[in-house]
Amino acid sequence: MNKNIKKRIALLLTLAITMMATFAMFSLDIYAQPHGRKPVVGATYKLKEPKYVYRNHNKKSGVKKVAELSDTAKKFVIKGKKKARFRKGTVVTCLEVHKDWIRIPSGWMKYNHKDFKRIKMNRG
DSSP states (O other), X not given: OOHHHHHHHHHHHHHHHHHHHHXXXXXXXXHHSTTSSOOOTTOEEEESSOEEXXXXXXXXXXXXXXXXXXXXXXXXXXXXXXXXEEOXXXXXXXXXXXXXXXXXXXXXXXXXXXXXEEEOOOOO
């Protein structure tokens, strides 16, 4: 066998192994978290976008009315609306997770990791 052919075969094998390893690394990362970051019970999140507050963990349950919220929660609702929709920047705590919904003290919110930023609170 010619020396150049052996070098080309070795180069092609190295390239193929590198490509397979890179593909495996990316595909494992994608499949490890199919829906992005999952919410954590007890974690505190800051809303990146305005979000509606629902009565239960499905859209059929309906959006809560502002009158149904506590006085504290009413401070974070977009003004002039009848439906409870928290403003961007509102800080919420996750009390429970059900599929892609999180329960907060005021009700339920549809969770999408792009709309929530997990923050650390200084304690004590």
